Amino acid sequence: MGLKTGGALWGLVCLGASAGVAAQNIYRCGNEYTNQARMAKERGCKLVEGGQVTVIHGAAGSGNRAAVTPQPAPAVPRANGAQQRARDSDARAILQAELNKAQAQLASLKAAYNEGSPERSALELRNPQGYLQRVDALQADMARQESDIASIQRELDRLP
Incomplete structure (x- = not known):
């Protein structure tokens, strides 16, 4: 051969x-x-x-998984006492402004709601369904504003 x-x-x-x-x-x-x-x-x-x-050897499903250790969060620089007090007072002022705004909106919604019988517009006299929808929307908006006010108040209470 x-x-x-x-x-x-x-x-x-x-x-x-x-x-x-x-x-x-x-x-x-x-x-x-x-x-x-x-x-x-x-x-x-x-x-x-x-x-x-x-077949790829050493893939994630092969059981050769290396232990993954979570990395610590980067250190946030601490503020000194004066800086922290300034930040807290700024936060309090912002939250207080938001609270005042939310309370004013709630007062406006309550005035429009008129204790459950808002005034009907000319269109709503002809369309009673539109009136009921507006009443429902006012109720939902008032509930949302009350929830917002409660959450802002909780945040204010957390501040030192």
Whole structure:
């Protein structure tokens, strides 16, 4: 046998080996894949048809997970006493302005609501459904404003 014949024979052996590997059945068992038919049958795995499966060793699902430690939050520089008092007084002033604004809006809504019987407009005299919708909207707006006032008051109470 010459060198040419041996090379051709080696090429056929390699081709046959790769064809044998490609012809193997691949089974999917949940998030795992196997080519062992007996194990796949025992575990009730499904045959993967038409396509190739690429196995990447060391992936997240392989069980080789390294422990991930959370990084601490970056340190926030502390303010000295005078700076902190200034920040607190600014926060209090902003919250107080928001509280005053919310209370004024609630007073306006209560005036429009007129204790459950707001005045009807010309359109609402012809369309009673529009009146009922406006009354419902006023009630919802008042409830929202009362909730806002309560939350702003809680924030003010938290401040030193």
